[in-house]
Amino acid sequence: MKISAIFPLLLLVCSVSTSVENTEVQVPYLQDIRALLREMTASLAQQKVEMRFLQRVNQEHATKLKQQKTEVTRQKTEIDKLNKQLQVKQVAFSASLLGAGSGDTGPFPTYTTLVFANVITDIGKAYNKHTGVFTAPVRGAYHFEWYIGTHGGPHASGAVLVKNSEHTFIAYEHQGSHYGSSSNGVTLLLEVGDDVFLRLWPHTKLFDNQNRHTTFSGHLLFTM
Structure with missing residues (x-):
């Protein structure tokens, strides 16, 4: 047990x-x-x-x-x-009215754009010799000069500088005999793409030959 x-x-x-x-x-x-x-x-x-x-x-x-x-x-x-x-900044051009020969341009009853065909200088390629129009490539101050003339007679010589569609300064002369000339110049503030050209004044004429009496020139002064 x-x-x-x-x-x-x-x-x-x-x-x-x-x-x-x-x-x-x-x-x-x-x-x-x-x-x-x-x-x-x-x-x-x-x-x-x-x-x-x-x-x-x-x-x-x-x-x-x-x-x-x-x-x-x-x-x-x-x-x-x-x-x-x-x-x-390197913009400058200078051209005379006729590419070859001699003779008068005008008179015409209305404003007519002048085409300066004989291009002497076109630095910057801003002037179009086919249209006579200078187009600003950059915003800045530009200076333009133009010289015109014709032989005396019933018709004067006159050309006005146009900025886009605005008339600015005119060169004009009229005398009864012999050869007469006139000139003018202006400095313009241009924006990119602004056009500048010369118009023949109505009922006037211009003379040019190999001596380049009628010319149009311009250049950029400085950018802005």
Whole structure:
């Protein structure tokens, strides 16, 4: 009877002992996992901080690069503008009325655009010898001069300088005999694309020959 009672007691003691040993083994294992999780969490947090820092640095670099590109574009535009201004500062032309031969132009009953066909100088290519029109390539102050003349008789000689459609100054003379001449000049502020040309005054005439009596000239004084 005593032996039967002791055996279950031994089983209980062994069971309790085994449970205690398993618990003792599990506790350090769980602590290691928790420690590893803490390290991983700290590492992840550090990586997030580093990522935010790198993103901020990259954003600053991107912003700086964009500003540099904008500045390069601005400087290139300014250089192109200065180069263009340097080129268009060299604007001058001079032409006589007739390309060949001699004779009178006019008289006509209405205003008639004069085409100075014999071009002596056309620096900047702003004067059109086919239309007689000078077109301003740049905003600035331009000076123009024109000289006209004809032989005396019933018809005078007259030519008016026109800016776009506006009459500005006129050269005019009339005498009964011999050869008479007249001239005038004006400085105009022109915008890009403004046209300047000469019109023959109604009922007047002009004479020209190989000696170039009737001429039209102009040049850029300075840009504005």
